[in-house]
Every structure is written in structure tokens, then in C-alpha cells.
Amino acid sequence: MTTTKHDRQPLASAPANDHLLVHGVDEEPVEANRRLFQRGLLLAVTVLTIAYSAFHLYTLNISPLETWSFRIVHVCGALVLGYLLFSGSGFAEEGSTGPRWTSAASALLLVPAMYALVQTGRMYLMVREGAMRLPVDLETWHFGWPLLVATGLGIVVSWFHKRGRSVFSWPDLVLAISAITVASYFLVVYNTPMRMTTGTSFAPVGISFAAFAGSVLIMEMTRRLAGLALVIITVIFLGYVFAGPYLPGFLSYPGLSVQRFFSQVYTDAGVLGPTTAVSSTYIILFIIFAAFLQASKVGDYFVNFAFAAAGRSRGGPAKVSIFASGLMGMINGTSAGNVVSTGSLTIPLMKKVGYRKQTAGAIEAAASTGGQIMPPIMGAGAFIMAEITGIPYTEIAIAAVIPAILYFASVYFMVDLEAAKTGMRGMRADELPSLKRLARQCYLFAPILILIVALFLGYSVIRAGTLAMVSAVVVSWLSPNKMGIRSILKALGLSGIMSVQIIVVCACAGIIVGVISLTGVGARFSSMLLGVAETSQLLALIFAMGISVLLGMGMPTTAAYAVAASVVAPGLVQLGIDPLTAHFFVFYFAVVSAITPPVALASYAAAGISGANAMETSVASFRIGLAAFIVPFMFFYNGALLMEAGVLEIARALVTATIGVYLLSCAVQGWFLRQHAMGMVRLMLLASAMMMIAGGLITDIGGIALALAAFFLQKRLAGAPMATQP
Template sequence: MSQTTIDEERNIAEGVDDEVVEGNRRVFEGWRFTAIAVAAGLYAAFHMAALTGLSISSLTGINLPFLPTFPMETWNFRIVHVAGALILGFLLYAPNAFPNDSTGETRTIGLLAMALAIPAILSLIVAFWFAFQINAGAQWNGMDATIKFRETWLFGAPLWLATFGGIALSWWHRRVRSGFAIPDMVLSVCAVSVAVYLVAIYGTLMRNSTGTPFAPIGISMAAVAGSALILEVTRRVAGLALVAISAVFLIYVFTGHYLPGFLNSPQIEWGRFFSQLYTDAGILGPTTAVSSTYIILFIIFAAFLQASKVGDYFVNFAFSLAGKARGGPAKVAIFASGLMGMINGTSAGNVVATGSLTIPLMNKVGYKKKTAGAIEAAASTGGQIVPPIMGAGAFIMAEITGIPYTDIAIAAIIPAVLYFVSVYFMVDFEAAKLGMKGMRADQIPSTRKLMKKIFLFIPIVILIVALFLGYSVIRAGVYATIAAVAVSWLTVNRMGPKKIAKAFEMGGIMSIQIITVCACAGIIVGVISLTGVGARFSSVLLDLASTSQLLALFFAMCISILLGMGMPTTAAYAVAASVVAPGLVQLGIGPLTAHFFVFYFAVLSAITPPVALASYAAAGISGSNPMETSVASFKIGIAAFIVPFMFFYNGAILMDGTWFEIIRAGITSIIGVYLLSGGVQGWFVLGRASTVTRVLLGLAALSLIEGGWLSDLIGIAFVAAAYAMHRFRDADTNASAPLSGGDEVSTS
């Protein structure tokens, strides 16, 4: 066998960068494929141009009235940002299963949907008519009876009929996977209509009248339709969990005055509420602000890395470093998922991207199906807390708190290390208990050969260096994207015009889920801010803290996890930050600590039973029971549920203190998670541990993670007691336990 063939076989990560097609995504052919590809590519390129200030006019000096000029007005940019994701979402993602062939299509429903195209197009025409009138200087306010009549019956009523009728028909309509569905095309027109109207009306002083009698009724009617469209696309791309939570919050707006205690809220008239919902107090607020800038930019960056096959290299590199260790593929999952997950922005998406490779390999070396899925889920979830990108969570935190992004990224270093060190130890001890060995040298890529391509890390290095040199996040992201193109020319996967266009297309499609989810989270944030329920929740935390601060923190943890269940990371954090973080700040906890506390538990909701998206995605790949997998992933990530409490007791873990305090906190915490992993897995100093030893290890771990001098001494005492117990009373158990093989890596 030739050396070339051997090297090709060792490229076991091949295919990691292939585009994942969801089960309900349409797969177009011919002109339909070309149309969607162009639309998605232009959508991504529009954001890149807007964020960098580039346009045809600025490049050529030619002003064309029908092309956008940059920089765009902020609200207009966010409205177009959401509308574009809605259009692509409706055209690409089906609301139900596909029929096997054209005989299973529901053509009668398609004809009914064609009738709804009439009011949809009417609302769009009227929206343009309003825009031309306003541009010509027409006076516009909600108190004018003529304007109110036109907005209600010529714009709002047709828009509602088309929107709600189109959503209802889409649920029952079935169309082959390669074709456009008429109800979805109607809904796309409705999304354009909402955007045109809001851009026109917010171009006047009317944005300052939202929530008052002077606000045109059309704003409220457009917001109702826009919210319904956002909820429907979110259901298609992210499932029912976030939609259900959003629905509960919306119902609360109009029923809160009936509820007792801190849940009681003032009665709010629907028009007043919805006139404010589609503003920066809600849908166009912090979540959309971040998705329209940082998140879309880094999705495009990830798409360029994917198009240039850098993801393949990352995974192969991880295999070369960790493949020989006992339980090798599991440790590869930790490293590879951490690298991919920090850019990905969604735990479940990261599981699908890397788990399709690592989970079968883990099964092959001896891990049970549920354990293999759990390891991948825990590792992919951890990618969301890895700086500098943190799955876009760092950018949302910076937007909400006003804390500099670099401070957030630095503060995340020790907690991220603790998480992955803990997962590594858990995996290693599991492999030790099962007597596993690593992969053979001829089964993994050559480290020496891969080191020759170490330059493929240059885009990540440029991103990190640019951020810490003080460049803006946008500029750093653009430089990193350009670097991805440049380094591709040093490989066989050179990015020419076609591949660059493909990368923009992939970026546009990959962004749909996260953008619609952020917009949907904006609905919840809007309800919280406009009803004041967040402030009342803070008072509850203060009351609990008067009894016990630990009890208040535990309650905050439970609420953060509950709000995050079934939601992607960014949405989970945005919602929890609005409800929980203000209360923690009122307890006297610093804003950075409070938001990190909330962020970690929002992230961990992806592996927390009973609703654990990352675990369920991994179970789908491994073929294991979803609930058993989620319980196993919760166990593997157990240290992450303890570390956030230590933020409160030891600020040095978040880089708040002297260098000596930070280093001591880091070292003792790592030792602590090692002991905690040993206690949970029942493995200590190359042998199985008894129940008493495991309890002592757990107590030692908690003491050392806490980080105070007294707690460290107590922890050392517990370790000594555990070792003595292990040495003298567990000898028989240790003698019968399998030991590591010759090519395994010991973590002792």
C-alpha cells in the first residue's frame, strides 16, 4: 500500500466540514437551487458589506437609488436582518414531513394559499404606498382617523389574514422536498410587508410615539404579524420549546393582572404593548443587536473555515494528539468539540457536526451508546464557554452589561479550563474502569505531517490577537475571515470566487436558526422589560437572600436552567439574563460574576434532564435512549454545576485578584475537579474507590474548588483521609480493577 493511500485513510475527519441538511430542510434542484443559493449568499454578503461599510456606491462612487448605502440606520438594519432570516427560513424549512412523491401533495390547500397571496400582496403594495407618502412629507400619526382607517383595513387586516391564514395552511400543506410551498411563499411576502412598513414608519418621528396614543395602529398590527412569523420560523428551525415559553410570556402580558403576588402586573392594552414590542425594547433589542453584528459575522467566519476544510484539520489534529490515549476517540471529542463549539453558537449543532464522527468511534473502542452520546454532548456544550468567542455568548454579555468584551473573554479562561479538565478526567476514569486502550498509531493521522499545516490555525490566532490588541470585534472578525481565504491557498482546498460564493451561501443558511431564535428571545425580553416582572423577580431573590445567600443562588440556578431548557445558548442566556441577573446584582454580586453565573447555567441547560437538546441530538446519532443519555451527560459535566457557585465565593476564578491569588485559585480548582471526577467515577490513584473514599474525595474537591486558605487546608486533610482509606481499605478492589495498557495515558 502506498504512503499516499495510508495518509488518506488516516484522514478520519473527512466529511466534518460537509454541510448538514436538517430533516425538514428543502433540497432544491435546478433554478430553485440557484435562486436560494444566490439569495442566501447575498443575505450574508449584505451583512458583511453593512458591517464593514462597503457598498457599490462607496467602491465606485456611483449612487444608485435602489441599492442600500452603508452604514445603514440601526433600526432599519435590524428590521432587514430579521426579515431576511424569515424569508429564507420559510422558503427553506418545511413545517411538517415531506411526501414521498408528488401524489402525496395537498394541492387543494396550495390553491387556497394562492388566494391568500392577494391580501399579502395588497398589504405589501400599501406599505410601499405609505412609504412614498411619508417620504413626500405626509404627516403621520395615530390620532388621524383617515390614516387609522387606511392602516387598519388596507394594511393591517390583509396582513393578518395572509399571515395567520398562511401559517394555518402551511401546517396542513405537503409539498415534495425539492419544491417551493405556496403558503410559505405567502408568508415570505408578509415578512417583506412587515419590514417595508416598519422601515417607512420608523423613518419618521413615529418611533418616539410607541406606547402612546399617537402611535399609528399599523405599528401594532405589523408587530403582531411579525411576532407570529418569528414564532413560526422558530418552531421550524428550533422546535417547540422556545415557542412555548414565548407563548407563555405573551399570555402573561394580558393575564398578569389576574395573578397574585410578585407575578401580578398592570393591565396592558394590546395596541400599546405591541407598538413597543417591535422596537429596541423587545425584538429589535439586545438579542437582535448582537445577532445582526457579531453573531452573523462569526457564522460567516465559521462558514469560510468550513468551506476551506479547516474543520477537517481541527478534528484530525485532535485525533493525532489524543487518539493514542485510553478511550482515545472520547478525548478527541473533547478537544474537537471544544474547538468547533466555541464558533458554532449552538450545542446541538456542534453535536451533529462532530458527533457523527466521534460517537461511532467511541462505540467501536468499547463505550456504551449512551456514554458515547453523553461525552459528545458534554464536550459540545462546553464549547459554548470557551473564549474568545464562547458561542457568541460573550458578545451578548458585553452588549447587555456594557463590560468590555476582552474582560469577559479573559474572565472565562479558568472556568473553561475547569470544565474541560473535568470532562477529560471523567472520560479517562471511565476508560480506566473499562480497561480500554487507545487507538493504534496506524489508525490516526500523523502528528508530524499535521504540524506542517499548523498555519491553518492562523485565522483563529489572528482573531484572538486582533481582539486583544484592541481592534473592534467586527474588524477582528473580518481580518480572520480574510485570513481563512488566504491560508486556503496554501492547501489543496483553495478558495476561489466559487468557493467564496459558496461560503457566503453557507453562512446565510447557517445563520437562519440563530437569528430567528434571537428574535424570538427578543419577544420574551420585551415582555420582561415592558411588564416589569424581572424587577419583581429580583425582589423574590432578595427575600430569599435574607434567609440564605446560597439558597438564593440555588434558586437562581434552577430558574436559569428552567428558562434555558430546549433553547439554543444565545436565547437561553438572553432570557435568563433579563430575569435572573438583575436580582443577583441587587444581592451585591458584581455584574460580571452575576452574568457569568447565569450564562453558565443557561449553557448547561443543554445537558440537563429532562429537556436537554445537546444530549437528545447525541442520542439520535448514537441510537441510545435520550433520557439515559441526558442523565449520563449531566454526570459527566457535573463539575460545571459547581464551579459557578465558586464565582461568588472566590472571584479569582474569574481573574479578579492578584496574580498569586489567580494562579493559586486555578491550581487548587484543577486539583479539585480531578478529585471530584474521581469521586463521581469511583476511581482514585489507578484503582477503584469505595463509597467512603468517594465521599471523602467529593468533600475534598468542594473544599479545594472554593479556593480559600482554610478551605484548601480542609481539602488537603480530606485528600489525606481519602488516600489512607483507599490505600489500606480498598486494596482488594484495586487488585481486581483493570489497569492501563502500554499505549494508554495515565492522568494520575
């Protein structure tokens, strides 16, 4: 998804009376296909976005709705906002009006769209009067087919409809009405005993019509916001539903009829299942929390604090990127989005101090991706993992600590060695904000600390997130960026816009999860994985890694993990791997798919900012984040890396694994003991790193011995005096 950015000042020195280096990191990037309404339209859409966020806060904290009804409204609201705000075909050039026939076609399509919506009102009255079944003719000819006509043709017309960026889109109004119609039908039917008939021959035929239209609307909005990758994967899975009986081998299954499948896909087995359960509770709540942090300018503070703390060290902006992107990335839930928000500030500064443009982009991509595995929030992955596995959230957050340390330590070592190898400088003191002055504002970290403390005191995630949100407002009153009613409303409106993409992506992933659960392909994949494991368990893990990365390529982190957890994780559990370990294994590879060539969304976003070749940037980011591809294998061999051991064993695993990722960084960068490492030394360092990361006592001793041998060999070959790397 291409974005444009508000004006920012990453390179200009701050005025004398201003101790900040950068401004505007909290400003939300504006997507290239987002409409920018004015006057009355802007006011109307703003009211809708505020109402959408306020609805979730009210429902989650004060007056809960019935679960399915809440999730239906949740998905419907995101679709309506999405179709009102995001164009499906770009915008007309200035002075051009685009093809005129699309407006006329849209006016015609409003008729079946409104007609189908009116029929849901008729159905509601019938149910209120005690009807146990709805007339088939009413559901088919007066509701189903008009809805499909309006939806299908509305999408096609929207592909050709181009108007100015501030102009309302009539085809998308048709699609928004269709989304409301789908939701209205499900709200009517799912609050009656007819809900129990889904998946049987007794299910009302209207469910299949509404589910098909809803699925198409979700996929089209996913295309607009996240690109074609997830849509193509979804279409392939949907094709499997009906082609499966004709496929050979383990892919074959008895088959499902169109009506039986679509009568279940819009239930808690699919769209309304685990992914939407998480997006409608934890994800939306933390998006609102992130919007409140942005409104109070905490993001600016994070980045400036990082500059003040690390900017003077060699390659300083790269280290700032690691720190700032890790903090921001754990909150915003998307690697590519984090690259756009912080990378527009850090990438130009990295280039300024000497990093090549592809390296600068790669560092930002790797750091932003790491934010998704950084506790306590971990993007949204921790919440989805808790929902799927039933493991308490706090246990997942604790288990994520050491892997996150190893990942960020590895990236830090990589950029430090790169800076040392190329002789880079840090930034001058007069180029940086004052650490002393920023330290006086350390209270701005309070919302994050309150969130962590509340979670570990046993508060629910929703209650802890709400407390943190309120604390962000209170803390802002102590800063220059005080939040009043207008700022709070602006934050609610911003969160409504920010939430659309991830909600729709979760709903689309729910379709795939529905296919997996209803066809049983996940169980057959698990059987195949068990067969591979009979030959070699390590080979089975490598195979599972490949599938997780492949499924995640081009997909946002949340969707990537949800799909991989449905396909791969059950097979790993059947291998005898602990469920927490299995899901962490899958989660890490779903996350790092964002920096894995050839389809690396985070790397591509960074390349767009740095001006480097996208493929070169993705290869460089893969190299910088290499530890993330190795550490998950160690979960299987050493539970201490996930806090599943005694204190001393955990401490030893942390120390030796950290040394291991440092040696791995030296081997990859070819820099050891302040000088270039010879080929044999690099191989020895690589072997030593693998042994140290493994974590066993014998392998640790062997790794230390091999590292010492590499040390003395490097000293002898280079003829340099004995030295230690600072």
C-alpha cells in the same frame, strides 16, 4: 431539530497516500425539513443567501445603515430565507402530491398579502409628500387586516401543505411576502417622527398590526427550526402581558393594552433590542467566519489533529471529542449543532474502543456544550454579555479562561477514569493520521490566532472577525483546499443558510425580553430573590440556578442566556454580586441546560447518533458535566476564578480548583488510585473536592488533608501498594 448528514467516513482507514483519518466534518448537516431545490430554484435561492451574507459584510464594514433599519432588514431577510427553505409540515412521500386544496388556498391568500404590501408603497409616498400621520382606515382596513389574514391563514395552510422536497411551497411564499410587508411598513414609519410615539396612545395603529404579524411569523419560524420549547415559553410570556393584572402576589401588575404592548414590542425594547443587536453584528459575522473555515476544510484539520495528538491514549476518541468539539463549539454557537457535526465522527469511534453507547453520546454532548463557554468566541454568549452589561468583550473573554479550563479538565478526567475503570485501549498508530505531517499544516490555526490577537490589540470585534475571515481565505491558498471565487461564494451562501436559525431564535428571545422589560416582571423577580436572600444567600443562588436552567431547557444557548439575563441577573446584582460574576453565573447555567435532564437538546442530538436512550444519555452527560454545576457557585466566593485577583492568588485558585475537579471526578466515577473506590472514600473525595474548588486558604488546607486521609484509607481498605494515578 432532526438532521440528516452527508456521507462521511469516520471509521474507514485512510488510503495510503492520505494522512487524514476523517473527512467531511466541515460539511453542513441538512435539516430534515430543509428543501433541496434544483436547477433554477436552487440558483435563485443561492443568490438570495449570498446576497444576504454580502449585505451584512458590506453594511458592517463599509457603509453602515441606520440602526433600527439595519435590524429590521436583518430579521426580515432571515424570515424570507427561512420560509423559502424550511417546510412547516415535512414532505410528501415519493409519488404522492399531498392535499390539493392547500395550493388553491395559497393562491387566494396571495391577494391580501400582495395588497397589504402595495399599501406600504402608498404609505411611503404619503410620507415622502410630507404627511405627519397616516390615515387610520388605510392602516386598519387596507393594511392591517389583510396582513393578519394572509399571515394567520398562511401559517395554518402551511401546516397541511406537503409536496416533494425539491418543490416550491406556495403557502410559504405567502408568509415570505408577509415578512417583507412587515419590514416595509416599519422601514416607512420608523424613519419618521412617528417612531417617537411607540408605546403611547398616539402610536399609529398599523405598528400594532405589523408587530403582531411579525411576532407570529418569528414564532412560527422558530417552531420549524428550534422546536416548540421556545415558542411555548414565548406564548406563556405573551399571555402574562394580558393576564398579569388578574394574577396574585408579586406577579400582578397594572396591565398593558394590546395596542400599547404591540406598539413597543417591535422596537429596541423587544425584537429589535439586545438579542437582535448581537445577532445582526457579532453572530452573523462569526457565522460567516465559521462558513469560511468550513470551506477551507479547517474543521477536518482540527478533528484529525485531535486524533493524531490524543487518539493513542486510553479511550482516545473520547479525548479527541473533548478537544475537537471544544474548538468547533466555540465557533458555531449551538451545542446541538456541534454534536451533529462532530459527533457523527467521534461517537462511532468511542463505541468502537469500548464506551457504552449512552456514555459515548454523553461525552460528545458534554464536550460540545463546553464549547459555548470556551473563549475567545464562546458561541455567541460573550458578545451578548458584552452588549447587555457594557463590560468590554476582552474582559469577558479573559474572565472565562479558568472556568473553561476547569470544565474541560473535569470532562477529561471523567472520560479518562471511565477508560481506566473499564480497561479501554487507545487507537493503534496505523489507525491514526500522522502527527508529524499534520504539524506541518499548523498554519491552519492562523485564522483563530489572528482573531485572538486582533481582539486583544484593541480592534473592534467586527474588524477582528473580518480580518480573521480574510486570513482564512489567504491561509487556504497554502493548503490543498484553496479557496477561489466559487468557494468564497459557496461560503457566503452556506453562512446565509446557517444564520437563519440563530437569528430567528434571537428575535424570538427578543419578544420575551420585551415582555420582561415592558411589564416589569424582572424587577419583581429581583425583589423575590432579595427576600429569599434574607433567609440564605446560598439558597438564593440555588434558586437562581434553578430558574436559569428551567428557562434554558429546550432553548438554544443564545436565547437561553438572553432570557435568563433579563430575569435572573438583575436580582443577583441587587444582592450585591458583581455584574460580571452575576452574568457568568446565569450564562453557565443557561449553557448547561443543554445537558440537563429532562429536556437536554445536546444530549438528545447525541442519542440520535449513538442509538442510545435519550434520557439515559442526558443523565450520563449531566454526570460528566457535573463540574459546570458547581464552579459557578465558586464565582461568588472566589473572584480569582474570574481573574479578579492578583497573579499568585489566581494561580493558586487555578491549581487547587483543578485538583478539586479531579477529586470530584474520582468520587463520581468511583475510581481512585487505579482501583474501585469504597463508599466512604468516595464521600471523603467529594467533600475534599468541594473544599478545594472553594479556593480559600483554610478550605484548601482542609481539602488536602481530607484527600490524604482518603488516599491512605483507600490504600488500607483495598490492600494495594501505594501508587499514584497516572
